[in-house]
Every structure is written in C-alpha cells, then in structure tokens.
Amino acid sequence: MKVAEAVGRALVASRVDHVFGVVGSGNFHLTNAMVAAGARFVAARHEGGAATMADAYARTSGTLAALSVHQGPGLTNALTGITEAAKSRTPLLVLAAEATAQRSNFRVEQAVLAHSVGAVTARVTTAHDAVEQAAAALRRARHERRTVLLNLPLEVQALDVPEGVPLHAVPPEGPEPVEPSQKAVVDLVRVLERARRPVFVAGRGARTPAARDALIALAERYGALLATSAVARGLFHAGPWSLDVSGGFASPLATELIRGADLIVGWGCALNMWTMRHGTLIGPDAAVVQVDDDPEALGAHREVELGVVGDVARTALRALAATGEGREGYRTSDVAAALTERARWRDVPYEDEGTRERIDPRTLSIALDEILPAERVVGVDSGNFMGYPSAYLSVPDENGFCFTQAFQSIGLGLATTIGAALARPDRLPVAALGDGGALMSAVELDTVRRLGLPMVVVVYNDEAYGAEVHHFGPDGFPLDTVTFPETDIAAVARGYGFEAVTVRTLADLKAVAEWIAGPRATPLLVDAKVTRDHGAWWLEEAFRGH
Numbered sequence: 001m002k003v004a005e006a007v008g009r010a011l012v013a014s015r016v017d018h019v020f021g022v023v024g025s026g027n028f029h030l031t032n033a034m035v036a037a038g039a040r041f042v043a044a045r046h047e048g049g050a051a052t053m054a055d056a057y058a059r060t061s062g063t064l065a066a067l068s069v070h071q072g073p074g075l076t077n078a079l080t081g082i083t084e085a086a087k088s089r090t091p092l093l094v095l096a097a098e099a100t101a102q103r104s105n106f107r108v109e110q111a112v113l114a115h116s117v118g119a120v121t122a123r124v125t126t127a128h129d130a131v132e133q134a135a136a137a138l139r140r141a142r143h144e145r146r147t148v149l150l151n152l153p154l155e156v157q158a159l160d161v162p163e164g165v166p167l168h169a170v171p172p173e174g175p176e177p178v179e180p181s182q183k184a185v186v187d188l189v190r191v192l193e194r195a196r197r198p199v200f201v202a203g204r205g206a207r208t209p210a211a212r213d214a215l216i217a218l219a220e221r222y223g224a225l226l227a228t229s230a231v232a233r234g235l236f237h238a239g240p241w242s243l244d245v246s247g248g249f250a251s252p253l254a255t256e257l258i259r260g261a262d263l264i265v266g267w268g269c270a271l272n273m274w275t276m277r278h279g280t281l282i283g284p285d286a287a288v289v290q291v292d293d294d295p296e297a298l299g300a301h302r303e304v305e306l307g308v309v310g311d312v313a314r315t316a317l318r319a320l321a322a323t324g325e326g327r328e329g330y331r332t333s334d335v336a337a338a339l340t341e342r343a344r345w346r347d348v349p350y351e352d353e354g355t356r357e358r359i360d361p362r363t364l365s366i367a368l369d370e371i372l373p374a375e376r377v378v379g380v381d382s383g384n385f386m387g388y389p390s391a392y393l394s395v396p397d398e399n400g401f402c403f404t405q406a407f408q409s410i411g412l413g414l415a416t417t418i419g420a421a422l423a424r425p426d427r428l429p430v431a432a433l434g435d436g437g438a439l440m441s442a443v444e445l446d447t448v449r450r451l452g453l454p455m456v457v458v459v460y461n462d463e464a465y466g467a468e469v470h471h472f473g474p475d476g477f478p479l480d481t482v483t484f485p486e487t488d489i490a491a492v493a494r495g496y497g498f499e500a501v502t503v504r505t506l507a508d509l510k511a512v513a514e515w516i517a518g519p520r521a522t523p524l525l526v527d528a529k530v531t532r533d534h535g536a537w538w539l540e541e542a543f544r545g546h
Helices: 003-013 028-036 047-061 073-087 110-116 130-143 182-194 209-222 252-259 312-321 333-342 361-371 384-392 413-423 435-440 442-451 466-475 489-495 506-517 539-544
Strands: 018-021 040-043 065-069 092-098 120-123 147-153 198-202 225-228 242-245 263-267 287-292 306-309 376-380 428-434 456-461 499-503 524-529
Touching (some): 003 130, 028 040, 040 442, 047 413, 073 110, 092 110, 092 130, 110 120, 110 147, 120 130, 130 147, 182 263, 182 287, 182 312, 198 209, 209 225, 225 252, 287 312, 361 506, 376 413, 384 428, 413 428, 413 442, 428 435, 435 442, 435 456, 442 489, 456 489, 489 524, 499 506
Parallel strands (some): 065 092, 092 147, 120 147, 225 242, 376 428, 456 524
C-alpha cells in the first residue's frame, strides 16, 4: 500500500469523517483513499472557500475537519481561510501535498507560510513512520485546538509502506477538561460574593451545553446578567436575563447594563477590544475576572483582578458547589422590565430611511427575521453591513450563528454558511453577505447548488465597499476606488441555478415568503438594494481596531 493511501485510511479510522478541498495531482490519491475509507469529500470551487467551509464545519459540529489541497498554489489559495481558522484556534487538519524538488514550479516553503499565519506544522518523512506522523498531527490538532498543516512530500506519498507496519492509528481522544485549583475556586467565589451587579460574558470556550447550563445556574445564584461574545451568540437565547452580544453589536440597553456592572467575568472569552469596545464597556470601579483553560489567554487583552485556569463548565460547577444562598444581584424588577421592553435591537425605535429604490437594512433584517424559520444557522461575511444580520437576525442557540471574523477578511461568509449548513442539515442555512464579499466568493454559489443546500443568501447590496466609503468619505477623499456600478447579482445567481429576487421595498419580500412556504428545491438569493447614506453604528469602533 502506498503512503498516500495508508495515511488517508488511517485518518478516517481516527474519526476524520469530513474532508473539504480542491483535488489536484498532488492530493488526488490521498483524498480518494479517504473517500474509499468512508469520509465525505466536499469539493469546493476554490481552495479559499474549502478552507473556510472546513473551519465552519468544525466550529458548528464540534468535531475536527480536514482540508485537502494541492502542493504550492493549492495551499497559497487556501491561506486566508487557514489564517482565520488558526487565529480562532479551530481544530483543523490541513493535508497539503508538498513539492520538494528545487526546480519545481510548485515549490514554496510551506511550513514557513503556515507559521506566518499562526498554524503549526508537521511532515510525513518516511514510509515506515507515515501513519504515526499523521496520527501525531491529528492528536495535536484535537488536543491543543490548533490548525495543523501536515505536509506530504510527493516522493514520500509514492513510497510503499513496509510490511508489518501498523496501518491504523488509535483514534485520539479529546483533551481532558482542565480542573481549576481549589484556591482559584475560593478566590472566584470571594469575588462573586462581594459583587452586587455582576455580568457574565461567555465566549468560544463556553460553547457547550454543559458550560451553558453551569453558567445559567451560577448566574442565578448570584443574580448575574448573561452576555456572550459574537462567536458564542445564541448561547443564552431567549433567557429572561440575557443581554445577547457584548461589544460592538450590543444593543443600547446591553451597553448601559454592562457598563453599570461592578463585576465582569469572562468565561472562555478573551474580553478583547471587540467584546469590550476597547475597554469602554468596563466601568471605572468594575472588577474583571477571566476563566480559561489556556493560561496564556488570561490577561492577554486587558488587566484582570483574577485569572482562573480551568474548564468553564468545571469551574462554574465548582464555584456553584462552594456558594451559599442566592441573591437578587443585578436581577432587579427595573432591569427585568427594561429587558422585556428594549433588550433587542428591533425594539429600538429608528427612522426608516428606505425609498422606492432602496430598503433600509434595519427594516430588511427585521422583516427577514419574521419570515425565515426560527430553526436556522446564520453565517455572516465582513463589511459595513455585517452588524444588521448579526444584531437583528435571531438564532436558536450557539450552533445557530457562525462568525468567522478573527481575521476580518471579506469574502468568507458564503463558504462559512456552507460549512455550517453541512454540520446542521436540520436547519435552514442563511448566508448574510455584502455585495463585495458576495462577488468575491460567487464561485461557491455553484457549490451550494451542487450540494443541494436549501440556502437563503441575502446580499446587502450598496454597490460599494461601504466601510471604506463611510470611513473616508466624510473627509472628502475620492471614493472611485471603492464604489462600483450597479450589478444584477440576482442574475448572477440565476446563472448558477438559484432562484433569485431583487428587493427594493418590503413588498418585494413576498417572494421570499413564498420560497419559504414552497418546496425549497433550489437555493434562493436575495439581492437587497440597501440604503447607503451613512455607515453602520458599529463602524467607528471597528476602525479604531485597525
């Protein structure tokens, strides 16, 4: 058996059941071996899309995914998606063929490329050790929650595995949850006991049912309000004391209540510049505590009074067991009334700026929220528009929102939604894109159609890179480089086999409701011509982070 086949079969035996990619000569045999062993191969039209699909699938499913790419340009095409995954600590195994011949057109320093974007690397070096080297890379991806590039030199792939070498690695188990120290739990309880207006902010490290339930119970004991970072949106969905998202997308009421807290506890949450609005959400007298199973994460973005090394669920349960009777805390009748009346963005009054030619993105988003089924999985691209779907489209739980924004690249939203849709086939996938990101990634409309996904793609179309327009325009700079003629994106989608509708007013959304009520036999694209007179409310905060 050749090394390529042995490695592919061993990875599938180690429970790698989804592999995304674009197949070329260098990864042909490896990918086919994985398919023959039972893995599902998802062919993208571009390696960049494949990388983001794999990233989103891993995030939404909670399992590791694999990405298979050709040597050289196959890897470089995928680098933006790999960078997003690496920055987000997504457990992802990148299987890259590697050209080592000095004069090969395909030769680049692949390990250097991976290190430069925050991924870690491994290499298959001999036929005798190939299976174990691949298994070690897989273990590292799972145990350390890292994006790992496994380089597979072409000449090694073609070798015969010696007789007697085990061809199946033992499937690696997931990492054991980190137990907090007894002292850390005591210190945490002491801080909680003195708080009168606590707010818990849950992040990626809290996106499990066990962590959610433990945090809800502990928050009940201390009267804490519950918020999330953007990547954990939906974790406390429909809870009476939920503030939804903390940070740039936070509603005015959520902003007010978080700033009024005397204790903010980040649970598996970095408390970075986005989640804390560059620290402006932290009151002058508020204590800050961070709980994370990675010691390096504690205090990485801001000074904390207490850092606890521990798994979120284990730490919350240990603290709950060490506490006494409950208290009202921040859960007063006044706060309850305010949350009922104006917790959601859609409850905030606004002046509709729509015309007969362009629809207000707030009006569009509120209407879509009512039309689309509640059981949905939403993927969001980057750009001026992104706050509207992120704030106005509700999601059923933490697996209903996939937010690939650690690298803030435009063009990932469609592939993000494809990966999330494959992880949650029981839900309606909704991709929210700007026109810039939609046209960057239009090639993957073919993947949506080919996979038969009943997806709704909503394009917030202002014919521009709106973030740059609204950032530089007020200062009188020329905007010709970031504005474009009107493009019929609906027609582009029809060319890929979609149903499509152009939306300029609320009345045009009738076609969307009819598609929802129908068989949904083909995907739907909504080309929404949105108003463009000013930037989104969160834009100023975003540019402060550049």
